Structure formats: C-alpha cells, structure tokens
Amino acid sequence: MSTNELTLTPSQSPSLVNNKLSLSPSQALGAVRRPVNTNGWRAWLFTVDHKKIGIMYGVVAFTFFIVGGVEALLIRLQLALPDGRILSADKYNQMFTMHGTTMIFLFAMPTAAAFANYFLPLQIGARDVAFPRLNALSFWLFIAGGLILNASWFLGGAADGGWFMYAPNSGPVFSPSNGVDFWILGLQIAGIASLIGSINLIVTVLNMRAPGMTLMKMPVFTWMILVVQFLLVFSLPVITVALVLLMFQRSYGATFFDVSQGADPLLWQHLFWIFGHPEVYVLILPGFGIISEVLPTFSRKPLFGYPFVVFSGASIGLVGFGVWAHHMFASGLGPVSVAVFSMATMAIAIPTGVKIFNWILTMWGGKIWYSAAMKFAIGLVVLFTIGGLSGVTHAVAPSDTQQTDTYYIVAHFHYVLFGGMVFGLFSGFYYWWPKVFGKLLNEKLGSWNFWLMVIGMNLTFGPMHILGLQGQPRRMYIWTEARAGEGFFNFGFWNLVSSIGSFVLAVGVLFFIINVIKTSRNPERAPLDPWDARTLEWLTTSPPKVHNFDRVPVVHHLDEFFHRKYEEDEANHSMKSIAIGEDLIRAEEDAADADIHLPGPSYWPLLLAIGVAVLGLGVVYGTPIMVVGALVVLFASFGWVLEPSVPEAIDFDSPSHDGHTKEIAPLG
Amino acid sequence: MADIATHDIDHATDNATDHATGHGHHSSTGLSNNKLAMWLFLGSECLLFGGLISTYMLYRGRVQNGPHPSQIYDIPFTSVSSFVLLMSSLTMVLAVSSAQRKDDTKTNLWLLITALLGATFIGGQVYEFTAFYREGLGFTTSLFGSSFYSLTGFHGVHVSIGVIMLLSLMGIIKKGKITGDKAEVVELIGLYWHFVDIVWIIIFTLVYLIPS
C-alpha cells in the first residue's frame, strides 16, 4: 500500500498524474492543511480507511492465530504420551481456555472482520464504510481487548474456566486468580468492538451500495457478512449481560451465581449459549461466503442457485437463535426442553445441506481450475461436511449425552472450525492476496500449504473421534498408561497420532508464512484480473486506490464484473468474451470522477479505545484508575463529536455533482 | 421523497438515475446513516435489558437474607418518579419538533427541561437506593438485591448518560459548534431518550407493580 497516496488529490490516481497534471491550488492547499499529516506509522494509527483497517485486522488476527496455535501445540505435546510433564494441571487449564478464547475471539472473528472491512465496501461499489471513524474505533477496541486478555499470562495467570467459563465454577471461590477478571474485561471490550463494527457494516450494506446494486445483486460474500453482522448485533448484548453479572459477582460481591444463596447454575449457561450458538454461525458464515465467491470463479460457472444460497444463509441465521440449549442437553433441562431443542437443531441441518448441494452443483460440469484458493474451498466443502455430520449426532440428545465433554466434541468442532472456517479463510487469502497486495502468492507453496494442512488436520482431529468414543474426557490434562486400554483403540496410539498430526498442521501453516515472505520479496506484479473474477472488487486497481473506484460503478447484473467481460452468444448459448478486465479498469481510470470526498484521519478512535481499556482495568486495579479512564473517555468523546467532519475538502461522500456534501456527524 | 415509508431498499435503481442526472440521494435507501445506526443499536439494547430483566424475574423471589421486595417497594414514590420520566419523553419530543422548525431557543429550553426531569428521576433513584439500603437491602444481600440493583442501576446509568448528552448538546448548539445536521442530532438523542423511557415502562410494571 503506498501510504502517501492519501496526500494526493483523491481524484488523481498515481497513474494518471501524467495525463492530468493540473491540481487546482485549493486542492493542493487542502492536502497541506489536513489535521494529521499521514505518513509512515501515523498513516496507520490515525487512519479511517477501511482497507488499511482491514489489513491491520488481518495482521493482528494472524498473530493471534500463531499464539493460539502454539497453545494448541503445547496441549498436544502434553497429551502425546502418558503422564505428560510439559504442563501442570493448572497451566493446562489456562492453556485450553486461552487457546479456545484466542482462536475464536482474537483470530476467527477478527480475520472475518479483516475480509469484511476490506472487501465488503469494494463488493458493493462503495468508497468506504458508513462510519469510518467508528470503524477505526472497533479495530482499536479489539486490540485493547486482545491485549488485556493476554496480559493475564503475565499478571498472575490466565483464565482457566474453559472458553465458555461456566459459573459458578468461574466465580471467586473456584477461580480465585485474576485470570477470569481479565478474561471478562477482554471479552467485554472485544464485544463492544464487534458490536460497533456490526452496526457499521449493516448500515454500510443498507445505505452505501452503488447505484443499481440491489440486495439480490450483492455478492454472496457480502450477503453472508451481512447475516453475520445481524447475528452479532443481536447476540453480543446477551453475553454482555452474562459478563456483567459475573464481573459484579467477582469484583463487587454480587450473588448471581452463588448457589448457597439459591442461585441457579443454569442462568450462565443460558445466557452464554443464547450468544454462543449464533456465535458459531458468526464463525462459519464468512468462510461460506468466501468459498461462494471462489467456487464459481474457479469453476468458470455462476454460483448454482444464488437465491437459495442467500436465503439458506439468512435462515441459518434466524433459526440459529432458537437452538442454543443443545449445548445443555446433559445439564438436566428436562425432557420437554430437550426434545424441542433437539428438533430445532436437526432442522438447522436443512439449510446447511442446501448450501453444500449448491456448492457441489456449482462445480458440477465446470472447467475447474485447481488453484490454491480452489483447493482450500473444496477442502472446506469436504471437511465441513464431515464436521456437520458428527454435529447431527449431537443433535440427537441421547447420543449427545454419551458424547458431551469427550474428545468426540473436540473432534467435531475442529472439523467445522478448522476444516470449515480456517480453510475458508485460507481460500480467501489466496484468492484476494493479489487484490490487496498486487502480488500473487506462490501456487506451488500454496499446494504444499494446502496438502500439509489437510493431512495434518485429519491426523490431528480424526483420531479424536475414536478417543472420544472410547471415553477420553475433554479438558483432561493427563492420561495414564494403566487406563489407556488395549488393542487397536487404545489411547496411547491415537493420542500420539493426533499430536504428530498437530505438528504436520503447524508445518502446513509455516508454508503459508514462507509463501507470504517469498511473495513480498518477489518484484513481479500480479495481473489486475488474475482469476477472471466475477465481482466488483476486481473492477479497480490492485491494490485499490484510497477512493476505491475512479467512478462509482452502475450495476446491472449479479456478477457485474463478469457481465462486463462476457456476453451470451445467441448462436450456441455460450458466453463469449467481449472485454478484458484490464481494459475495463483502464477505462474506469480515464473516466474518473472529478471530485471525490474521503474521510480525514482522526486521533479520537485510538484515544477513545485507550480510555475504554483503562476504564476496564479499573475493575481489577481500583476505582482511581477507573476514574482516569472515564475522564479520557469523556474527553475523547467530546473531541470526537466536535471534530470538524470536513477537514477542508476531505470528507466522505458518494459522488454527486451538485456540490452537496454530507457531513460525518455525529457518529461517523 | 413524498413517501419514505414505501421507499424500500430495493429501489436502488431509482438512485442510478438520480446519480446519473447528478442530483439525488446519497444513500441507497434514502435514509440517514445515523438513524439507521441508532435504531440498530436500540434493537440490540432490547436484548441487553431483556437479559437483565429476565435475571431479575428469575431471582426476585429468592431472598434468603434481608427484605423481600414487597416489604420495601414504595409504590407511590416510584409512581411519581416514573411519571416524571414519562413526561420527559414529551418534553424531548417537543425539543425535536422545535429543532425541526429551526427554533434554537425553544429547542434549548425543551432540552433543558428534559435534562432536569431526567436528573429528577436520577435523584429519586438515589433516594430510593439509599432508603432500601437503610432497610437492609444491600447489593450483596440476596439474589433479589443483586439483580434489583443491577437492573435499575443499569437503567439509571443509561438515564445519566442521556442527561450528559442533553446538556452537552445544549452547550454545543449554543456555541454553534454542531457538526452535521442539528435537527437530526436532536432527533438521535431523542430516540435514545425515549428508549430509556420505554425500558422504564416495562420495569415499572414487571418489577414494581406485579408482586413476586
């Protein structure tokens, strides 16, 4: 990303400066008078550009992926052989808790946020999100949450109650260390970040679409992200309540989960899973969205049954709010509740199945190009289906009672999370890398990356089905030779296979990192339309200019970009090429809009996020710190509201030639 | 734009022509970004207060120590403060309508009255909490105590934030420093304020009037 692009008059693309050298004086002055001179690191710290924010989300999330991965490897090392000595029981508890929490809240969700931030505005033909400053605020709050969560390692030990932190076990009596307090704070802040982000993206989709981009012409990725944001908006407040109750109990002596006072231990479970089940769709749907872009592109066919894919995604979202208690089958809910939730859960398999069939039929008869992105996409379809099938076995309550809290569960959710979500994200990395960085990732290394990950993933998580059915409990820090059993299904063999697999997996991920480094050293630029893609994000340069599109596209079709390149040949009903992507992009440059407003950078999102973090730490470290945090928050809020929405002529606006400028206020 | 209500989201094609001819909407729906965001936020807040109210409903009868709800609630007193909050919704909506008529003086006056009514409500809550505390209901006394104070306290914090926003808004309007469309800002804060009021409508009935 060339960072000084921002200081050019937005309408002037670098490549065009030669043609149109004439900057008007006021434009040139405007650039100088900007409140923040955004060069170097400041260009990132104070940015409100959705693309920069997207890249930062991606980098930070991947770092957390490595942190969570190392935690996972330590877990597997501990369990590789009988009587493991790598971790104490206490450290082991912290390890799996932080592994789960990190992977879900600090890797999976932010990586999806990275893709959403970067590509959603591009896919709908917008120049930024609806609220650029709130977008930056979300990002910095997420950083604050992530740092607080992980700071606990160094400040008295991490949380150890499992990623769903059941109370009363997580109350002050059974979890006396500060770990859980940090966990609560970190999640609370990261939750606020996601909430703000989701509101922002929903408004973006509703309001910022290019002319002609009706809802049913939106790319499936955008649709799935939209569904995810609705899930977040309505599920995050529920975990907020749960976290607040637990915090009040731990820090201020409230009684919510104090069974001796008559508290109901199921209260936490309900609140957590009312959030938690929608959350699993929050994790998987972005992956579904990504491969719904990748499969058609590399099969050279339109997505089979677009409306079905969209509506099944939306209905998965809606029904996802009515199945939470399937996580509580073993808790003594009572037969009626169990029966109701069991049925609802099985019902949700239907729209999921619909999607899988649509993907398969998309590939059916297509001229498939087995690029790395495509391999990961196909990997998702296969591995997610396996995980989905073991999921249906949990929906059957009697069989679930046998599986609850065994490694069978661990196997299931890693097939859907790793095999499903992570493969989807990697597919996205390979597919969109040239768009973001202008360079193609190496396909050969990509192939190694893929095959090692597939093999590693099946070696790691496949045996866990057997271990679980054999009765190995989940969250068990040690197993002994004496109780390992005998014959083919003994613990010893399969635990070892699983641990070896986890290192194969790690090597697979390492290949990705090598690939990234190698690609960044490679001077060769990617073609502008390397995959012969279908959607609007490819109708601009790679990387896109700050203002995304030189001219806001007018949309007439689903897969607009494709339809600008191909036309139906009446004679033999095939598609014939009428233009090349590269030429189309150049044509856009030549017709660039004259005056484009973009949001100016701002200090306030970062400062506000710092204030919130300090405020939160006050819960652990005392009221004075809280007061300081509150003052910073107040100060930053006023700065935010009073910040001139138009730093000179730089403001966000969709292009209109009537000189009427919408101002960013007071939220944006 | 005569009929916004039917201006549905799929009418983006209208915009295509608007843009082409160079005048028209700046958003696909013709609606304001800020208002959409505010309504989404309020939709989300329903689940936040829903959780707190449900927790209270579940726990209100569970009293092992200290007073029982029926022993301490002072319905006449709470009725008065509920009424005060309800009427602040009227003054708020009058502020919004003055702002839409671009009448700054009246806007500021109604905003001030709204803030004062809100502050009165908060004063009443402080008094109520102190009285309850004296009668033996602490935050940690019982499940009832914890859930009562959490629910009403959360609501009180929302009202207080509202009061701060109202007062700041007045200051900003006076100084002429408002960024963006003034009437819309007043309307947004109004939406928040009314929401806080409807939450209290529910709390008043479910918590105070219906005995456990």
Place this chain on the structure above:
Amino acid sequence: MTTVTETHEDAHEHGMSDAGYVKIAIILALITGLEVSTYYVDFGPLFMPSLIIMMVVKFVMVVSYFMHLKFDSKIFSFLFYVGLGLALFVYITALATFKFFIA
C-alpha cells in the same frame, strides 16, 4: 443523505403537531394513573393481564408516536422489532425452561 431537511418536513407532514404530542402524553399519563390504581384497588383475576396490556400499550405508543416509527421508514421498524422480537423469544423461552411460568 442530502435530503435530511426534506425528510423532516416529510416526517412532520405525516407526523404530529405539538398538540398531538401533548395529547399522546395525556393518554400515557392516564394509563399510568390506571396502572398505579391497581396498587390500591383490587382488580381480581384481571390484575395481571390488565397490567401487561397497559404496559404494552404505553410501550407501543411511545415507540410509534414519540419515536416516529409509525411515520418513518419500515426499515427502522424492522431493525427495532427484530431485536425486540428476538429478545422476547429467547428470554421467554429461557425462563420457560426454568419453569418460571408454572406457578
């Protein structure tokens, strides 16, 4: 949106006059009076249902008139009522599993 001013005139047209708002407020006040009266007068079996109905009526009136949902775009109503509906659904269901409604 550019047409902010337009919208407002618009909402106003379809919306209410200040006198209208006062009228709504009076009705709300009357209902509140009725609610409080249940504390003093015995409503018998009508007690619970009438309180709930009055609560809902007040809620809907504030949302529809003071918050303009009745006159504004349906999209706003959609966003808000989906949240409200989900809240009612999940929390009533959760309370039901605690056998809350079985006295």
